[in-house]
Amino acid sequence: MATADRKSLRNSRLTVKEFEEQRSRVTSQHPNGANVVLEEGIEFHKTHMSDRNVVKALQRAKKDGVTPMNQVYLGRATQKQHYEALEAIQEADVDILTTSIDSFTRTHDWEKVEEELKTSRETGRSELNGYPIVHHGVGDTRELVAKLGKPIQVRATAPDLRLATEIGFASGHSAFCNNPLWSLANYTKEVPLHEIIHNYQYIFRLMAYYEEHGVPMIQDITSIHAGYPVPPSLEVATIILDVLIAAEQGMKHLTMVPRAQGNIGQLAAAYRVLDELSDEYLAQFGHDDVTTYRKTMHWMGVWPENEPQGYALMNLNTVESVLAGADWEIIKTPVEGVGLPYKEDSVNAVRSTNMVRRILKGQGPNILDDELIATETDVIEQGARAIVDKVIELGDGDVVQGELNAVESGVIDVPFPSSKELQGNVLTARDAQNAIRYFEPGALPIPSTVMEYHEAKLDDRSEQEGIELNYDTIVDDIRAFK
């Protein structure tokens, strides 16, 4: 199969031949692709496995009761800038290091990468919003990873990150962060979902290859969104569906990533449903040896424009992660609403959230075990199950065909999508406790009893605030919290 085909694409494991054929095309996307040798990558991982592997670190943190582990978004243009920033956050005692990839690399604009790298070297400032991993290549990146001590994840959202991840894994990164539905909703206008799934099946297969050769690899499966809040039932459903696609390629370690959206009980309930449904659906599709973990991302909407409020939101999100029982969180910095962070901002973010984690150690999630969360868990489960089952039905049992048909018919949908393929007919709003509710479910198959619960919660807010919820109040919910 030369390229992705909408009709014939299935949720089935790539054969060795399909993988190798695709691999030769992937590695010729850029001259540095020629230097990626899987066996050398595997060898390099094995030299410092216990210190430098993300899965090992996660298993250790869980055993020692020091979850959630933390991590911060970080990527700089030149090797020197990237190394210095990573070294600084390593010294600030972050758990997991990060290589975020710049967005010119994400869109394969190699020429712009070169221009901006040149400017970055001249000015001494990073003029790229991440580390251009394809340009730097395996050799230089591996050297950088070798000088640092901690496990490291490579991060980016885009429809085609096959070469970037090839280079990332071969140079010592043991985790990646993306999945088809998330990429569709927030990182493309034109690329169709079947092409995106096809590219991600390759990355999942590649990670499974490392796993099969003794290098544990972990992948974040993140809920569908384009930066706007969505109710956990939609988050859970889309995570479960992409979990099934990753597992089919042979992946053994997956994090499930809903977002910290402001209501701790809702996140705690989302995790409970994720645990239950991932076990259930993985077993249903014959994957009984996949381990799932709970990860969270900090608020993805508009951040406050001043640092004190930025600190408040960032630390609140860490409180949410701890109390909801996350295993791992990726944090934002207090200057998120001001601009892209400097090294010092990232260091401050790590120090500040580390203090929150120390204080709250051992306090989550059992202190939240009350009736309200049990109700929330029930409502999320009913909504998520309705979506997942409908998608599987639309694919006649095949999850990939199901996702493709569901996106076309609006059974998978999200507010304000970047992609033309998604309808964008879903609208959401906060209730009086800042939990996220469906305001308009579009064509999502949410059961009527669940919708009644959401509507009642929104009515409570209208009554309490003495306002009618409409487009303007909904738009305001994109701002963190007023």
Next chain:
Amino acid sequence: MTEQTTEYKVVTGVVGDDSHVVGIRLIEQALEDAGFEVVSLGVQTPPKEFFEAALETDADAILVSSMSGHAKALCKGFRAKTREYGLDDIVLYLGGTLSVGELPESELRELYTGQSYGFDRVYAKDTSMETLIKDLKRDLAER
């Protein structure tokens, strides 16, 4: 002011490698509510598509959003290019996160309204929809 529809046509989009979609959607909604006709190009739009769309629709203004920090590389020569397309008196606005790392707003404004970029207005900080629409109406009327 007497009530009237603006009759103005505005091209909007997110430039280049960037896919931050929510902000521009909200701006588009506010512009439509204020009576503007909006030609929406969506995310990841190459600069030349802004010029082509403006030419094709005979637009009065182009509003460029950039949240990736890469506007410096993506928007160089923006004003000069509009002239190549014969868009001589078109109003050009730029807004978003306009650098990698924080730079003072005044510095950013100077850079992007300067000769090598040529935008009429630059919004590097949170700005209310009212301000944007007031600015735009005034600039279009004074053209």
